[in-house]
Amino acid sequence: MNSSVAFFKGKFIPYENANLHITTHALHYGTSVFEGIRGNWNEDKKTLFVFRMKEHYDRLLEGCSMLMLDIPYTSEELCKITLELIEKNNFKEDIYIRPLAYKSEELVANLKLQDLASDFALVAVPFGLYIDSNRAINCCTSSWRRIEDTMIPTRCKIGGHYVNSILAKTEATLSGFDEAIFLTQDGYVSEGAGENLFLIKNNTIIIPPVSANNLSGITRDSVIKLAAEELNLTVIEQNIRRSEIYLADELFLTGTAAHVTAVGSLDNRKIGSGDVGPITKSIQELYFDCVTGNNSKYINWCTAAN
Numbered sequence: 001m002n003s004s005v006a007f008f009k010g011k012f013i014p015y016e017n018a019n020l021h022i023t024t025h026a027l028h029y030g031t032s033v034f035e036g037i038r039g040n041w042n043e044d045k046k047t048l049f050v051f052r053m054k055e056h057y058d059r060l061l062e063g064c065s066m067l068m069l070d071i072p073y074t075s076e077e078l079c080k081i082t083l084e085l086i087e088k089n090n091f092k093e094d095i096y097i098r099p100l101a102y103k104s105e106e107l108v109a110n111l112k113l114q115d116l117a118s119d120f121a122l123v124a125v126p127f128g129l130y131i132d133s134n135r136a137i138n139c140c141t142s143s144w145r146r147i148e149d150t151m152i153p154t155r156c157k158i159g160g161h162y163v164n165s166i167l168a169k170t171e172a173t174l175s176g177f178d179e180a181i182f183l184t185q186d187g188y189v190s191e192g193a194g195e196n197l198f199l200i201k202n203n204t205i206i207i208p209p210v211s212a213n214n215l216s217g218i219t220r221d222s223v224i225k226l227a228a229e230e231l232n233l234t235v236i237e238q239n240i241r242r243s244e245i246y247l248a249d250e251l252f253l254t255g256t257a258a259h260v261t262a263v264g265s266l267d268n269r270k271i272g273s274g275d276v277g278p279i280t281k282s283i284q285e286l287y288f289d290c291v292t293g294n295n296s297k298y299i300n301w302c303t304a305a306n
C-alpha cells in the first residue's frame with residue numbers, strides 16, 4: 001500500500017495534498033536539510049522497528065542550525081510526530097521515512113538565510129532494497145570530487161549537496177557501475193554517493209575520518225560499535241588513498257538505504273575475492289539483526305512503532 005497521510009505545515013493531511021508553491025526558496029537554492037530513516041517490519045514480532053530515530057533527528061537539527069532553519073520542534077517531538085504518522089498510515093512493511101526541513105519563503109531572488117520562513121514536512125513510503133546488498137557491487141572512482149566542508153558543510157544532509165552525489169551516481173550507473181566512490185580535492189577517499197566507506201586490511205577496519213568531507217553517518221557509527229564490541233576488531237580512522245582500496249582484503253559501504261553493502265571491485269579491479277568477504281558478511285548479519293529488532297543487546301537502537 002502507499003502512504004495516505006503526510007505531515008505538512010504543522011498538520012497531518014492527505015498525502016496527495018502535501019504540495020509546495022513553485023517559488024519556494026528551497027526548490028530554487030537547495031536550502032533544505034533532510035533525513036532518511038528506515039522502519040523495518042519484523043514479521044515474527046508483528047512490529048515495525050524504527051532505527052536510531054532520535055540520532056537522525058539530532059543530525060537534522062544540527063543541519064537546521066547550519067542553515068538557519070527555525071523549526072519549532074525538538075528531536076523528541078519529531079520522534080513523536082513520526083510515530084503518529086506511521087500509525088496513521090498503518091504500515092506493516094519496510095518503510096523509508098523522509099523528514100524535510102526547508103526554507104519555505106515564497107519569493108524569487110533572495111540569496112540569504114536570515115529573515116526567511118522555514119517549515120518542516122514528513123512523509124513515509126514503503127521501501128525495499130536501495131542497492132542489492134545480497135551481492136558484492138561494482139564501483140568506480142567518480143570523476144566528480146566530493147564537495148569540501150569549506151564550500152558547504154558536508155557532515156549533515158543539506159539538500160543542495162545532493163547535486164554532487166547525483167552527478168556521481170548518474171555517471172557511475174550510466175557507465176555500468178552500481179555506485180560511485182568520491183575522492184576529496186586532495187585525492188583522499190571520502191565516501192560513496194550515498195554511503196560511508198569501510199576498508200578491511202589484515203583484519204583491521206580502516207575508515208576515512210569525517211574530515212575527509214563525508215557525512216557523519218548513523219550506520220557508520222552503528223557499524224563501528226558492532227565491529228569493535230561484537231567482533232573485537234580494531235577500527236582506525238585515517239586518510240585512505242584510492243590505491244589502498246585496490247589492495248584491500250574487503251570493502252563495504254554503509255547507509256540507511258544501502259544497509260551494509262559489499263564492494264567487489266573498484267574501477268574494474270577486483271577487491272579481495274571479489275565476493276562478499278567473511279568480515280563483511282558477519283557485520284551484515286549483526287547489523288541486520290539490530291535494525292530488525294532481533295538483537296536484544298542493541299534493542300535501544302530501535303523504537304517499536306506499533
Ligand code: PMP
Binds near residue numbers: 193214216217257
Ligand atoms: N553519505 C551520504 C552522502 C549519504 O547520503 C548517506 C545516507 N544518509 C550516508 C553517507 C550514510 O549515512 P547514514 O548511515 O546516516 O544513513
